[in-house]
Amino acid sequence: MEIIRQIENEQKKDSLPAISVGDQVKVDYRIKEGSRERIQVFEGTIIKIQGEGVRQTFTVRRLSYGVGVERTFLLHSPRVEDVKVIRRGKARRARLFYLRGRVGKAAKLREKTDY
Template sequence: MTTELIKEIEKEYLKPEGELPALNPGDSVKVMVRIREGNKERLQGYEGVIIKLAGAGVSKTITVRRVFQGVGVERVFLLHSPKVESIKVLRRGDVRRAKLYYLRERTGKAARIREKTTQK
């Protein structure tokens, strides 16, 4: 009974079905995040590869990795957070694993992920 009650309360905080795209590990995405500086608010894009999907419901998260000035930077985003404005899938990755932690040790061409080709 308590889990049903929790799900019912969390339902109002979930984003609508069509607002979030289908996300998979290996996808290159651009996440637009609301940044607050003083009393001003602006949008900032964070572009990288999804290396991990975790959680379910309101607590569903993605970990996005990118290399900035030669340093690997990973950031975790709550998908249903009001700070996440939008997520755009730039490329679909073709990977065989659910967690892409091996990308942390790879640089340059070794860190490339094949693009998924759609067959009709």
């Protein structure tokens, strides 16, 4: 077990911001198309964070042309270039699945004012 922990600690990223559920983020994700690679930005609200250590994942939800799109990212993945927090949202629960049934202003969270 100690060998596995040692390998996981080598793969951990150090320069990640503190993210929490309800935050609006921009995720720079590296996409490979054929022989080319490019960075695609996925912007939305974090609705779920699970796992710990290298296995930690977070799910981001956004509305694209009126359709809800959710994408789950590995936090310490080499494909995730950067995670930028745009605004901190005030969430009173750990999973924001209730946002799936809401659109427009109803799907917005209040901004957290005390950091």
